[in-house]
Amino acid sequence: xxxxxxxxxxxxxxxxxxxxxxxxxxxxxxxxxxxxxxxxxxxxxxxxxxxxxxxxxxxxxxxxxxxxxxxxxxxxxxxxxxxxxxxxxxxxxxxxxxxxxxxxxxxxxxxxxxxxxxxxxxxxxxxxxxxxxxxxxxxxxxxxxxxxxxxxxxxxxxxxxxxxxxxxxxxxxxxxxxxxxxxxxxxxxxxxxxxxxxxxxxxxxxxxxx
Numbered sequence: 001x002x003x004x005x006x007x008x009x010x011x012x013x014x015x016x017x018x019x020x021x022x023x024x025x026x027x028x029x030x031x032x033x034x035x036x037x038x039x040x041x042x043x044x045x046x047x048x049x050x051x052x053x054x055x056x057x058x059x060x061x062x063x064x065x066x067x068x069x070x071x072x073x074x075x076x077x078x079x080x081x082x083x084x085x086x087x088x089x090x091x092x093x094x095x096x097x098x099x100x101x102x103x104x105x106x107x108x109x110x111x112x113x114x115x116x117x118x119x120x121x122x123x124x125x126x127x128x129x130x131x132x133x134x135x136x137x138x139x140x141x142x143x144x145x146x147x148x149x150x151x152x153x154x155x156x157x158x159x160x161x162x163x164x165x166x167x168x169x170x171x172x173x174x175x176x177x178x179x180x181x182x183x184x185x186x187x188x189x190x191x192x193x194x195x196x197x198x199x200x201x202x203x204x205x206x207x208x209x210x
Contacts, residue, residue: 001022001025001026004018004021004022004025005022033053033054033057033061034057034060036064036068037159039053039061039064039065040064040065040068040155040159041159041160043061043062043065043127044065044138044152044155044156044159044160045138045160046126046131046132046136046138046141046142047131047132047133047134047136047138048131049126049127049131050062050127051131062123062127065123065155066119066120066123068155069119069120069122069123069151069152069155070119072151072154072155119151122148122149122150122151122152123152125148125149126149126152138156138160139156139160142156142157142160172196172200175196175199175200176192176196179192179195179196179199180192
């Protein structure tokens with residue numbers, strides 16, 4: 001959007017197109033900076049982190065990451081240790097007091113101080129470091145630094161995974177139109193299927209042989 005907003009001498013004849021592109025970008029991607037999926041994935045990419053968020057949105061983005069970190073850590077503690085036993089309270093302890101109110105407030109805002117501080121320190125340390133070059137592989141970065149940021153690296157495996165796609169199946173339909181065309185319209189279904197199978201799988205066999 002910033003590139004399209006810049007006015008240069010070569011814009012003569014394409015200003016209308018640039019305006020239309022800007023409007024389309026704003027319409028399609030105006031909500032991405034508030035979507036947890038896009039925000040967390042951007043932050044976990046060491047090539048970008050939070051440097052491309054506006055100042056007033058950085059805090060909200062960090063809260064998203066912290067909340068996700070805490071939920072992941074809570075789930076691991078529960079799965080590893082099971083539900084913690086609830087301590088028995090005496091009659092004197094069950095009576096409300098000002099001291100108990102302070103303890104309740106602390107527990108509500110920070111149920112596990114050590115856990116929250118550890119994950120927060122990981123996030124702060126990660127964000128304070130310099131960005132890696134955009135030509136580098138973010139997955140290589142996380143393989144190298146998973147010992148320093150274990151919870152963040154675990155999140156990166158989920159949020160930086162390749163999304164599902166139907167590209168291969170669509171390419172298969174395109175290949176079928178090249179095998180069975182007007183000049184080869186007498187091919188039987190079995191023969192066409194075998195030709196497609198060879199075309200798609202032969203490179204895999206050759207790669208394994210090499």
